[in-house]
Amino acid sequence: MPVSWSERRVDWTSSSNLDERLNRWSECASEQSQLLRDESLTRRSSLRIGGSAKYWIEVGAIDDLSSLLACLSDSDFVCVGLGSNSLFPDDGIDVPVIRLVGELAEWNVRSDCDGDAAKVEVMAGVINAHLVRGLLADGWVGAEFLTLIPGTFGGAVALNAGTREKELKAVLESVWIAARDDEQCCWHLEHRSVRDLEMSYRHTRIGDTTVVVAGRLAVEQGDVEAAQKRVMADKERRNRTQPYRLASVGSTFANPDGDYAGRLIEEAGLKGEAIGGAKISSLHANFFINDDDASAEDFLKLMALARHRVRHKFDIELRPEVKFVGFDGRARMLELERELEDRDV
Ligand SMILES: Cc1cc2nc3c(=O)[nH]c(=O)nc-3n(C[C@H](O)[C@H](O)[C@H](O)COP(=O)(O)OP(=O)(O)OC[C@H]3O[C@@H](n4cnc5c(N)ncnc54)[C@H](O)[C@@H]3O)c2cc1C
Numbered sequence: 001m002p003v004s005w006s007e008r009r010v011d012w013t014s015s016s017n018l019d020e021r022l023n024r025w026s027e028c029a030s031e032q033s034q035l036l037r038d039e040s041l042t043r044r045s046s047l048r049i050g051g052s053a054k055y056w057i058e059v060g061a062i063d064d065l066s067s068l069l070a071c072l073s074d075s076d077f078v079c080v081g082l083g084s085n086s087l088f089p090d091d092g093i094d095v096p097v098i099r100l101v102g103e104l105a106e107w108n109v110r111s112d113c114d115g116d117a118a119k120v121e122v123m124a125g126v127i128n129a130h131l132v133r134g135l136l137a138d139g140w141v142g143a144e145f146l147t148l149i150p151g152t153f154g155g156a157v158a159l160n161a162g163t164r165e166k167e168l169k170a171v172l173e174s175v176w177i178a179a180r181d182d183e184q185c186c187w188h189l190e191h192r193s194v195r196d197l198e199m200s201y202r203h204t205r206i207g208d209t210t211v212v213v214a215g216r217l218a219v220e221q222g223d224v225e226a227a228q229k230r231v232m233a234d235k236e237r238r239n240r241t242q243p244y245r246l247a248s249v250g251s252t253f254a255n256p257d258g259d260y261a262g263r264l265i266e267e268a269g270l271k272g273e274a275i276g277g278a279k280i281s282s283l284h285a286n287f288f289i290n291d292d293d294a295s296a297e298d299f300l301k302l303m304a305l306a307r308h309r310v311r312h313k314f315d316i317e318l319r320p321e322v323k324f325v326g327f328d329g330r331a332r333m334l335e336l337e338r339e340l341e342d343r344d345v
Contacts, residue, residue: 002108002121002214003176005066005189018075022055022096025064025071032060032102033068041088044080044099046150047290048247049299050088053097053326060102065213069178069187072096078326079211081152082127085159085249086325090296093326098211100125100154107131107153109140109219116221119173124154124212132231141222142171144231148238150250154212159323160199163234169199171217178211189213202254202321243281247290252303253318261310261318262286268309275301300329304336 026035035057041050059065077096080086105125109118118140122131132147145166149156156168157175172194178187198205206212238244253261265271265285272282276298279291288302307318324330 002123003062003189005062005187018072018096021071022057025068028067029059029064030061033064034058034060039097041083041092041097045083045086045088046247047083047087047249047294047299049090049290049294049296051090051092053092054094055096057096057098058101059098060100060104062104062213065100065104065178065211066187066189068098069180069211073180073185073187076209078208079154080325081125081155082150083325084149084151085155085161085321086323087249087296087299087329088325089327089329095326097326100152100211100213104213105152107134109135109138118219118221120217120219121214122153122217123214124152124157126153127151128153128156135219136224136227139221139224140219141224141227142219143217144227145234147231148234153215157197157212157215158204158206159202159321160197160204161202165230165234167199167201169194169197171219172199173216173218175215176213177206178213180209242284243287243289246281246287248281248287249322251286251321252288253286253306254321256316256318259316260286264310264314264316264318265306268306268313270306270309273302273305275305278302280306296327296329297332300333301336304333304340307333308337308340 022035035055037055038052039056041053042048057068059068075095077098079098104123107120107122107126109120128146128149128151131153132144135143145163146156148163149161160168162168174191174193176189176191179190180187255261262285265280270280271285273280274291277290277292277294278298279289280302281287281289288299303320310316310318
């Protein structure tokens with residue numbers, strides 16, 4: 001087990017105010033953790049969109065996480081990774097935003113390996129590309145598809161991230177999650193099998209008030225050169241067919257069964273379409289990019305337009321793959337869509 005909760009108990013009830021409680025938490029936390037105020041979210045998302053996080057909390061130790069969650073037991077919060085699949089609101093996020101770093105961004109290949117096969121315990125804050133580099137350097141293959149998925153391991157678990165080659169669920173065995181027990185008003189750490197998470201295409205049963213803390217992956221000793229070649233070939237394909245280096249969240253919509261969201265948006269005549277600073281890429285129509293200081297509202301308007309046109313032309317409802325973090329972006333997108341219906345655009 002890579003983690004366990006500390007038994008240390010702090011009585012948070014004496015300070016009713018969130019600001020005060022977070023100050024107290026920050027004073028008690030280890031040096032690996034820090035509380036930043038009014039942190040710009042544009043720096044924290046691959047789309048470079050968003051106002052400020054009132055509280056940006058980097059948590060670098062398991063004891064700090066357990067005390068932070070206890071401190072937040074009656075308030076909302078969000079947990080993010082690198083923001084590679086997140087749209088943040090223009091007016092910022094008032095609830096605490098948590099990012100796992102330090103010892104919560106490490107991994108360890110278990111020493112009780114079975115011949116050529118091994119289990120890797122990965123803390124959720126690990127950056128996918130760092131993990132893959134480290135595993136390949138020691139001859140472990142099987143997880144290299146993750147290197148082309150920008151973000152952290154926790155984000156990949158929360159979304160069952162994947163490529164054409166593989167989804168995370170193919171190599172993930174179990175996860176440790178911190179879950180709120182609403183009846184007891186406390187948090188506990190649960191070890192769940194991957195089956196419990198009901199992972200499917202870009203979906204898991206992980207709720208908004210759940211923190212993925214760690215996971216266990218299956219890897220094996222194998223042909224590192226062949227694995228690197230596969231990754232390079234996919235990278236080369238992506239560079240040719242996707243605006244991989246521009247500000248985006250990758251695919252904006254999930255592919256509907258048996259089809260591609262990019263094809264549908266392109267056929268609906270929207271390639272290159274722009275609203276404000278947000279633009280549908282001319283290279284790949286499912287990549288919506290921040291072309292020129294876009295706002296979240298610009299992005300949502302473009303999403304609403306794409307859904308509206310695709311529904312009218314193909315009778316297909318596109319499901320957002322991007323996550324609206326810290327606000328109800330879905331409700332706003334639907335409102336914008338209704339306005340388009342009313343104007344019959
Ligand atoms: C250029 C580009 C290409 C991409 N290509 C792919 C691809 O091929 N395949 C693919 O699947 N995705 C792809 N993506 C999307 C993105 O890389 C993945 O969704 C990735 O898994 C997001 O990880 P993150 O850490 O950045 O998550 P964030 O964007 O930070 O968070 C995403 C969601 O996960 C939740 N979350 C994050 N960490 C935790 C945690 N520890 N506990 C609980 N919830 C958490 C957040 O609350 C949020 O709802 C691409 C993105 C870009 C920019």
